[in-house]
Amino acid sequence: MPTFDDAFESTAGPRSGGGSRDRLTAAQHSPVVEFTAPHHDLTPFLSMASQLGARTLYIETSVFDPDPDEVSDPPQFLLQHVGKMCRLEVMFVVEGRVHV
Numbered sequence: 482m483p484t485f486d487d488a489f490e491s492t493a494g495p496r497s498g499g500g501s502r503d504r505l506t507a508a509q510h511s512p513v514v515e516f517t518a519p520h521h522d523l524t525p526f527l528s529m530a531s532q533l534g535a536r537t538l539y540i541e542t543s544v545f546d547p548d549p550d551e552v553s554d555p556p557q558f559l560l561q562h563v564g565k566m567c568r569l570e571v572m573f574v575v576e577g578r579v580h581v
Contacts (some may be wrong), residue, residue, distance in 0.1 A: 514580045526571060530580070535573035550558040 516526060530538060545567035547555050571581040 501549075504569045512578045514578060516581065521570070523571065527581075530573045533573075533575045533580075535575050535580075537573065539574075541570045542566050 527538075542567070545557070545559075545562050545565055547563070570581070572579060574580070
């Protein structure tokens, strides 16, 4: 499955700096359209991707895993979610423009 880094490299070319995502570098080479609240619901975003003819969606997720060095005694109701997805980020590229 393509990654976010793949999408940025396909629009901005290779980057230096250890391979981590760098929106500023990508934005210098290709406009970035960033959806923010209240316009960040997944359903309209996917609908727009379809309407614009996006051929690939790039997905990045994170799982909930509290760091014991940062949180010494997390509440029990949070611990039941360890290992579950806690963040979903989706983007697509159309005509060289990254939509995040």
